[in-house]
Amino acid sequence: QVQLVESGGGLVQDGGSLRLSCAVSGRTFSSYDMEWYRQAPGKGREFVAGIMWSGGSTYYADSVKGRFTISRDNAKNTVYLQMNSLKPGDTAIYYCRDEGGVWGQGTQVTVSS
Numbered sequence: 001q002v003q004l005v006e007s008g009g010g011l012v013q014d015g016g017s018l019r020l021s022c023a024v025s026g027r028t029f030s031s032y033d034m035e036w037y038r039q040a041p042g043k044g045r046e047f048v049a050g051i052m053w054s055g056g057s058t059y060y061a062d063s064v065k066g067r068f069t070i071s072r073d074n075a076k077n078t079v080y081l082q083m084n085s086l087k088p089g090d091t092a093i094y095y096c097r098d099e100g101g102v103w104g105q106g107t108q109v110t111v112s113s
Contacts, residue, residue, distance in 0.1 A: 002026040002102045009094060009107030012086055016111070020081040022096030022104055030074035032099040036081045038092035038109075045095070049081060053099075064090075086111045 008020040022034070035050040049060045049070040058070050069082040079096060086109075093106040 002098070002100065004096050004098060004102055004104035006094065006096055006104045006107040009109045011110045011112060014086065014088060014111060014113050016086050017082070017084045018086065018109060020083065020094055020096075020107060020109070022079045022081075024077045024079070024098060027098065027100065027102075029077040034070075034072060034079040034099070035097045036070060036079075037095045037097060038090075039095070039106075040089075040092040043092075048094070051079065083109070088113045 003025045004022055006020060006022045008018060010018060012018055031053055033050060033052050036048040037045050038048050039045040047061055048064055049068055051058045051070045051072055055072050067085045072079040088111045091109060091111050093108050095106045096104045
């Protein structure tokens with residue numbers, strides 16, 4: 001059974017930083033592209049960032065480009081999202097998703113002004 005478990009969310013002030021982690025089990029992690037999504041209150045889920053299976057290519061939503069960095073450690077079966085210069089508009093539940101379509105349960109990120 002494939003499982004994705006996010007962690008690292010929390011409350012941070014405007015301009016602060018957080019690092020999210022997504023640990024994957026039950027799959028050959030290194031073979032799959034990974035993505036982060038988020039869902040703000042009252043809005044649909046939106047793409048945030050993605051990384052290819054090798055880690056050699058990354059891609060970002062325009063809204064986070066230059067502030068967020070996605071990375072992965074295939075030895076630890078984990079993908080990360082480093083979030084810097086956070087804004088209140090980044091407040092959302094953050095989800096990781098693998099190329100096979102499996103989602104984690106999400107982790108809450110709240111940015112206070």
